[in-house]
Amino acid sequence: MNGPRPDLAGVGEAMVLLQPPAGGALATAGHLEVHVGGAELNACAAVARLGLRAWFASRVGDDPFGTRVVEQARTLDVGTGLVTVDPDRPTGVFFKDALPDGRRRVHYYRSGSAASALDVPDAARILAARPRALLVSGITVALGPSPAALVRDLTARARGAGSAVVLDPNLRPALGSYATVLETLRSLLPAVDLLALGQDESAELLGTTDPAEVFAAARAAGVREVLLKAGPDGVWYAGDGGAPRHEPSAAERVVDPVGAGDAMLGGYLAARLAGAPPAAAARLGSRLAAGVIATVGDTTGLPGREEARALLATATAGTGGGAGDQDGERDASGDGGRIAFT
Numbered sequence: 208m209n210g211p212r213p214d215l216a217g218v219g220e221a222m223v224l225l226q227p228p229a230g231g232a233l234a235t236a237g238h239l240e241v242h243v244g245g246a247e248l249n250a251c252a253a254v255a256r257l258g259l260r261a262w263f264a265s266r267v268g269d270d271p272f273g274t275r276v277v278e279q280a281r282t283l284d285v286g287t288g289l290v291t292v293d294p295d296r297p298t299g300v301f302f303k304d305a306l307p308d309g310r311r312r313v314h315y316y317r318s319g320s321a322a323s324a325l326d327v328p329d330a331a332r333i334l335a336a337r338p339r340a341l342l343v344s345g346i347t348v349a350l351g352p353s354p355a356a357l358v359r360d361l362t363a364r365a366r367g368a369g370s371a372v373v374l375d376p377n378l379r380p381a382l383g384s385y386a387t388v389l390e391t392l393r394s395l396l397p398a399v400d401l402l403a404l405g406q407d408e409s410a411e412l413l414g415t416t417d418p419a420e421v422f423a424a425a426r427a428a429g430v431r432e433v434l435l436k437a438g439p440d441g442v443w444y445a446g447d448g449g450a451p452r453h454e455p456s457a458a459e460r461v462v463d464p465v466g467a468g469d470a471m472l473g474g475y476l477a478a479r480l481a482g483a484p485p486a487a488a489a490r491l492g493s494r495l496a497a498g499v500i501a502t503v504g505d506t507t508g509l510p511g512r513e514e515a516r517a518l519l520a521t522a523t524a525g526t527g528g529g530a531g532d533q534d535g536e537r538d539a540s541g542d543g544g545r546i547a548f549t
Contacts, residue, residue: 261285266322324353343372346382362399363398399429404433406421406440418443422449434485442489
């Protein structure tokens with residue numbers, strides 16, 4: 208594939224999100240707001256906002272919702288050259304409801320969607336783009352046997368193609384066979400360069416929530432670097448020698464927590480790709496997550512472009528890194544451009 212290589216390719220499903228304004232209830236709402244959401248697209252949006260190249264890899268339906276997904280990605284400066292249109296399957300849709308206790312409930316209508324037909328043949332076009340990092344998640348694994356096969360194939364071939372593997376388990380018990388998803392994700396760990404998981408997910412995937420034990424178990428499984436997201440308690444990252452270090456949450460106001468983990472990962476990953484150490488990357492991720500949870504919408508709270516690039520410059524200060532020339536290659540890692548995770 209011609210042209211500069213992307214820093215990140217996020218592989219998964221994006222859907223149209225409909226929700227009442229100001230966090231209202233679906234049963235009583237007079238009208239709904241329309242957004243676009245998807246974990247991998249959200250992370251790509253954060254990376255792109257910070258000035259790096261991020262591409263979204265997926266399938267959408269030949270329908271207005273598919274058009275909206277693609278246009279929203281472009282609005283977020285996320286590349287869409289790896290998105291294909293499926294003439295036979297629809298774009299997925301989901302609805303977000305606000306419960307009386309303040310929690311959110313999500314209702315998915317994605318069965319038989321275009322993205323659920325992602326399959327191993329899609330790997331060729333994704334790897335041909337030569338992304339420095341490749342983001343996959345448990346959500347994609349849960350979409351069905353063929354998306355799961357794609358994730359396995361990409362993960363097995365990524366390092367040989369010069370791409371680091373980033374895995375966000377994003378466990379969703381309501382999707383697919385939960386036991387099968389966990390088994391698949393565990394089988395991927397030896398090929399994973401960065402494992403970014405929630406502390407609640409670590410109990411399911413690695414059998415513990417203790418940060419030191421999580422990091423040790425992940426490394427024993429072959430993972431190179433760990434980011435352990437702890438929600439309101441902040442995030443754990445790899446310090447000297449790989450031992451976990453803690454970064455407190457930067458959140459001051461919580462309106463809608465959905466999308467915060469994706470922003471955290473996007474901020475962390477962009478900083479690491481730009482040469483920042485894990486501590487600075489964790490601070491940047493925490494800053495982006497705080498902005499997202501202070502607003503309604505998965506990416507609405509991301510900082511503006513100027514502010515975002517200033518934040519990245521701060522994270523990479525003294526490292527010689529940064530977003531760099533948007534028209535050039537970034538092969539400073541000495542590994543064909545693939546970041547050398549610790």
